[in-house]
Amino acid sequence: MKVALDAMGGDHAPAVNIGGAIDALRYYPKMQHLYLVGIKSVLEEECRRQGLDLNDPRVSIVDAPEVIGMAEPGAKTVRKKKNSSINIAMDMVKDGRADAFVSAGNTGGAVAAATLKLRTLPGVDRAGIASALPNEYGICHILDAGANPEAKPEHLVAYAVMGTAFARGVLGVKEPKVGLMSNGEEDEKGTTFTKEAFKLLKQTPGINFVGNVEGRDLFESELDVVLCDGFVGNVMLKSIEATAKAVSKWLKTEIKGNPLRIAGAMLAQGAFRALKEKSSYETYGGSPLLGVNGVVIIAHGSSTALAVRNAIRVGLETVETGVNPRIEAALAAIHPSAPVEAATVTV
Secondary structure, eight states, X not given: OEEEEETTOSTTTTHHHHHHHHHHHHHOTTOOEEEEEEOHHHHHHHHHHHTOXXXXXXXXXXXXXXXXXXXXXXXXXHHHOTTBHHHHHHHHHHTTSOSEEEESSOHHHHHHHHHHHTOBOTTOSSOEEEEEEEETTEEEEEEOSSSOTTOOHHHHHXXXXXXXXXXXXXXXXXXXEEEEEOSOSSTTOSOHHHHHHHHHHHTOTTSEEEEEEXXXXXXXXXXXXXXXXHHHHHHHHHHHHHHHHHHHHHHHHHHHTOHHHHHHHHHXXXXXXXXXXXXXXXXXXXXEEETBSSEEEEEOTTOOHHHHHHXXXXXXXXXXXXXXXXXXXXXXXXXXXXOOTTTTSOO
């Protein structure tokens, strides 16, 4: 499997991307080649600094003289900066030179480039970002987490099918539970948008739709996929991340204020480390952009080297498990008129 890494993407690029690349080359023997896409001179210098051997036959630099900044408007800049690392890396997936695209860069740019260059799968109108969230029962994916802020009810039906295929294929969940984010569990709760989506989801075959769910269910209930539009999903995800950081900071402050608490914290270091690993976005690496005709993994803008490494892992897993053929087959079962070569794949 071959991966095109947007080595210039992210708040701490290119250092964390090269660091993540080094670890990925060490830990993932199934990766046949890793393309580092970005400004050649900058990447060469960073590789020398971190000791990445460019004579390694599994790694090479692909020159991309332009960079889409984190604060730039994604869709407009993708069209303007045709030689950006996002565009060139995405072209590699489009042309078949790479099996997966990974980036911690401009999310809007990555989504726009994927949609324009790779197009969407048959039966998919809008792609969606599936972001992992740990809960009491394992991992729940919020879908959509920011790709499509103005979704229509029918888009959520496609998200439900795609999320189910991803949970089965990559996570090994036999019968993924799918919930619809609302302001109450009762069937009649919600906005006009969620009520219409509820009706459509109830009628959709091939998904285990459990009905409306609330914010607390993200952590307390056995859910594998939670559906919402990209606006709600992105606000929800960032609020959760900010809350986790705030609680961690408050806890440290309270512990440091008392010698007995400090002693207790030292005894509980193992538990704190395990909790940090379980709740950190670094562990989950990146979020797949489901619905495009290729494997696209979007990592957190403030990714560390560990997060980049794990984003590459997610890309490899998504390719290896054939998630897109599973999605195509599932959508073809709902929309028989949509042509699909992989309709025989079991989802």
